[in-house]
Amino acid sequence: MQQDDVEIIEREACFRGFYRLDRLHLRHRQFSGEMGRPLSRELFVRHDAVCVLPYDPQRDAVVLIEQFRVGALEKSANPWLLELVAGLIDKDEEPEAVARREAVEEAGLSLTSLWPISQYYPSPGGSDERVHLFIGRCDSEGAGGVHGLAEEGEDIRVHVWPLEDALDAVKDGRIDNAASIIALQWLALNRAEVRGLWS
Structure with a gap:
């Protein structure tokens, strides 16, 4: 699978400081080949x-x-x-x-x-x-x-x-x-x- 198999529905900025916290609403392709149901995931965004x-x-x-x-x-x-x-x-x-x-x-x-x-x-x-x-x-x-x-x-x-x-x-x-x-x-x-x- 690839990035094309992920659909970002919405990205919310929850916190902005030295680090960031975003909430992503997304869905991704399942191993069956079908697109899955929408999910909500928090993402800690930081420098490498x-x-x-x-x-x-x-x-x-x-x-x-x-x-x-x-x-x-x-x-x-x-x-x-x-x-x-x-x-x-x-x-x-x-x-x-x-x-x-x-x-x-x-x-x-x-x-x-x-x-x-x-x-x-x-x-x-x-x-x-x-x-x-x-x-x-x-x-x-x-x-x-x-x-x-x-x-x-x-x-x-x-x-x-x-x-x-x-x-x-x-x-x-x-x-x-x-x-x-x-x-x-x-x-x-x-x-x-x-x-x-x-x-």
Whole structure:
């Protein structure tokens, strides 16, 4: 099926702020070939995002950041999450430029290479966000401290972990956000190739 198999009957603007919320009244073609009945669906409209896992192939170490996340406030014992460096794509930015910019802003790191992992929808049932996921080559020596842009309310602590420790944190649930889990598991599967090319 294709986009032509969806009929947008009406699109309502429900909220306009830093993010948007629209309500779509639509119908789409069923697997039977017939058009289905009209449906009403809310859509969280947001910029696409870039997430990058800084990796030091010489030390076999990853750089993770820790920051407060309001989405985890009521469903987690600790709403300070271990995550990847990440940011939203502004109108005319390329994902690679966002990855490099955010690595400097959030972790004080310069990335010397980027390895695209994947592009994916984290929650397509209600959001149009698409994530561009990368591994970024870095030198982790001296990495650490607190970073972020004060004008954006960022308070970000930087951690350097052996890759094996980060994988253990995925296994025991200390790392529990999708981009971090996907990137770390991808690196575990492709570690030899990445180290071979980047070392």
